[in-house]
Amino acid sequence: MNQTTPLNRKLLVLNGANLHLLGKREPHIYGTTTLQDIIHRLSTTAHQHGIQLDHFQSNHEGDIVDIIGSQGVLADDHDKFDGVIINPAAFTHTSVAIRDSLLASGKPFIEVHLSNIHAREPFRSHSYFSDKAVGVICGLGDMGYDMALAWFLKNLYKTNGVHS
Ligand code: DQA
Numbered sequence: 025m026n027q028t029t030p031l032n033r034k035l036l037v038l039n040g041a042n043l044h045l046l047g048k049r050e051p052h053i054y055g056t057t058t059l060q061d062i063i064h065r066l067s068t069t070a071h072q073h074g075i076q077l078d079h080f081q082s083n084h085e086g087d088i089v090d091i092i093g094s095q096g097v098l099a100d101d102h103d104k105f106d107g108v109i110i111n112p113a114a115f116t117h118t119s120v121a122i123r124d125s126l127l128a129s130g131k132p133f134i135e136v137h138l139s140n141i142h143a144r145e146p147f148r149s150h151s152y153f154s155d156k157a158v159g160v161i162c163g164l165g166d167m168g169y170d171m172a173l174a175w176f177l178k179n180l181y182k183t184n185g186v187h188s
Contacts, residue, residue, distance in 0.1 A: 033074060035176055036095055036105040037066060037169070038088055039081040040113030040122075046138075046166075054138045057166045066109075066173055073183045075176075078105065085115055089125045096129030107180055108133035109172040116141070116151045123152045132180065134172040137162035 039059060042049060047058035063079045070077035080091045095105050108126060110133055115122050126133050133153075140163030141148040154160045159175065161168040177183045 032076070032102055032104060032106060033181065034076040034078065034103075034105045035070060035173070036091070036108045037063065037077060037079045038091070038108060038110040038112070039079075040085075040088065040111060040115040041083040043111060043113050044081050044083070055165045062166050062169055066169055069170070069173060069177075073177055073181065075181060085119055085121055088112075088115070089121050092122070092125040092129055096125070096131065105129075105131060107131055107176050109136060109169060109176070110134070110153070111136045111138070111169075112151075112153060116153060117147055119152055123156065126153070127156060132158045132176075134158050134175060135160045135162075136168040136172050138165050138168065139163060 043059055046054055046062070047056055059081060063077075067077045067079070078095070080088070082088050082091075092108070095103065099105075108129070108131060110126070112119060112122055112135070116135070116137070133156075135151065135153045135157040137160075141151070143163070151160070159172075161171050164171065
């Protein structure tokens with residue numbers, strides 16, 4: 025499929041473990057914006073551009089693998105997502121399974137982290153996703169999700185960017 029003319033226009037936003045706690049979880053690191061606020065903002069922007077945005081957060085690795093499979097490889101063409109914005113959270117540093125499911129989908133994905141994972145504990149510097157991601161955004165707080173969406177709008181959907 026030519027990625028500049030997607031059949032569906034659907035982005036999948038995935039958030040891993042503990043990100044449902046955003047706003048309350050270590051706000052000095054992750055900020056005070058809730059996940060609900062972030063998703064509301066992204067959905068509004070995506071809809072303004074005629075893009076469907078599906079969101080899924082889970083604390084369970086296998087659930088994320090299942091969602092990527094069922095909305096990717098296993099979905100009918102008109103139901104498939106055509107890109108993913110993912111903050112794998114702690115799974116960033118552990119999950120070959122989620123990496124493999126994204127690769128199986130064959131779709132572009134952008135890796136987002138609220139914090140700068142390279143300026144924290146050494147184990148956070150390694151990501152199972154970065155070498156396969158279109159790009160990695162980290163350390164810019166929740167704005168990172170908007171920037172990832174802006175990339176998809178401009179480069180995959182060829183719209184005029186995030187703001188309409
Ligand atoms: C995180 C960074 C990860 O190291 C951590 O496990 C998270 C959140 C971030 O957004 O900064 O849960 O992905």
